[in-house]
Amino acid sequence: MLLYLSAACLALGGLYAVVTFVNLVVFRAPPRVNGGQGARVSILIPARDEASNIAAALDCVLAQQDVEMEVVVLDDGSTDGTDEIVAARAASDPRVRLIRGKPLPAGWNGKQHACHQLANEARHPSLLFLDADVRLAPDAAARMQVYMSIRDLSLVSGFPRQITRTLSEMIVIPQILVLLLGYLPFPMARLSNEPGLAAGCGQLMMVDAAAYRVAGGHEAFRNRMHDGLNLPRNVRRTGGRTDILDATPLASCRMYDNWPDIWTGFSKNATEGMAKPVALPVWTVLLFGGHILPPVVALVALLLGAPDAARAALWATGLVFLARTLLAVKVRQHPLSVILHPVGVAVTLWIQWAALIGARKGQRAEWRGRTYDVN
Template sequence: MHDTLLTALALLCLLAAGLPAALAAVNLSVLRPPAPGPDGGLVSILIPARNEAANIVGTVRAALASADVPVEVIVGDDHSTDATPDLVRGIGDPRLRLAPIPALPDGWTGKNNACVHMAGLARGRHLLFLDADVRLEPGAAAALAGHARRTGAALVSGVPRQRMDTLGERLTVPTINLLLLGYLPVPLMRRRPDPSLGAACGQLMLIEAAAYAATGGHGAVRDTLHDGVRLPRALRAAGYRTDLVAGADLATCRMYDGFTGAWAGFSKNAHEGMATARALPVWTLLLGLGHLLPPVMVLAGVFGLLPPAAWAASALALILSLGTRAAITRATREPFATVPLHPATVLTALAIQWNVLLRRERAGAATWKGRSYPVGGA
């Protein structure tokens, strides 16, 4: 009976590891870097910035270096108390504008308020929303706009290549691509208009200006800290198409500079993703069985604590788990040193989510960039 239960558990691990392996194989085969299309007019690159003196000059100069499409760059200064506005003024390019952001209205998050204001000033057919720590490649704006025109997608997004210079970043940041490529069925997302299939990366999103205006854009999701989830779903609910592309060749981003910043950053919008009483137990089972338990089971088998069938299934589950992670790492050009850390990365992700869920009632608010927001906002 004991051996039967262990074998059944190992087979569950194999099934749970096989799901993301199969989805990742399909997704990586269909997600391609976008190619530039014929000139479709001006692209407005919109960069919300709040105390981004360390990043803003490099980000703006990279955006201004865009090729194969005309661009304007608008930096929204969201009440910065550092040198951000002065640094932007010092760049001195006629295609660049600095836009002071109005005071934050009740019920809004800072980024959404800044994005709506900048969109109101923009003149482009497409709006390319860019986080202040993202460096565009020269052909990125043209490629995203070209893909949008060819496919008819109102929103096109991709995950930039993620820089991870510390152990803390390597224990947290790779979760983004694992969840996106291992658990979102991209072909189904492209075929069906279901809003729940909508997904984007808030670091890099190109949106057709007319669709943005018609749906209210960031104003329609004004209370969210997770526009990469809520905005594509709002567009799809209004009948517009959204799409994902491979983003590693389009831009580079270093989200955080260590474990503390990464923990805080991933915690701020956890309650809008996995950290709900309904979703998190399911995610814990999926990720635990597929990525955490296989190495434990394999180690137990090495010490003779598993029957042969259970050990074989566990070993295959571990191979699938690490193989999936290695394939995603290669495709997204993340550091290969993160692959052996994969079980620890998944464990860290679940720890962040459970910490947010268990503290949610007491905390009552999420804090980011010096502002606090009620966690009850969707």
């Protein structure tokens, strides 16, 4: 029995490691810009109660180089003075515009409605949707635009370097890229324009304005939570090409800074990703069998004197931790996220199963003071 378990561990852990090794080779940051590119970009920031973030976000955005840009911030019913901060900046810098969000219509998700309004206000041919907690490097917009041009893309996105300071952040947040680079084969996703192979990050997403409109924009998934999945997939469905780049040198973000926000943030759109009745059992086998079970089987096999089983399980454990370490080095994750990797996988599965069970019971997702139905 132990030998069969260790063989399964080696197969599942090896799958993750091999896909990660391949993806790390092709997962690259865009080339540096030498100046004079002439890109015209509308940087679009939805903001709801972002008084603690918006000034720093605007500082970084307004420092962009080698692009002609406008910065449009939509205040989505803030009560903390976000609008006043943006209005003051707009009064001193003509590149900044503040628009007041309209009341949220029935059937719309708050962020999708905000981004829809922002896109309607945009004047430039490239749209860069940016969350207010993201801090751009000075050459970020120009490099993303050049990457789109070189690869003939309609949309490109990337995960900013995730700032993690508390233990819960270090354990959970790095799992986003563990899943992306461990289970989405990038070479295949680039060769095929299959919508199911599309993925993205709503924190930092640049899209050609014409392709955005053909795909129906954010209105096409007005009642959905996960813009990072839905917009790239819709762009592919309407003939555009999409890709994900390594945004580690382009931007940084502290996504959540406490456990309740991590739980709520990861739960709110779980049922649009992993937490589906058919998909989640498969993900559980892949993640539990490939990341948590190998060290357990190795320990049990060593204690019971089963060297062949122990050897296979140790190989699986070593491959997973090697791939995990290389990923952490590339995207600058905290070393504790590697050491506690099996814990991170276990917590991720816990959140996903809780979201699925909650959805089956009719629970609603909560975010930014609003509640939404989930399916």
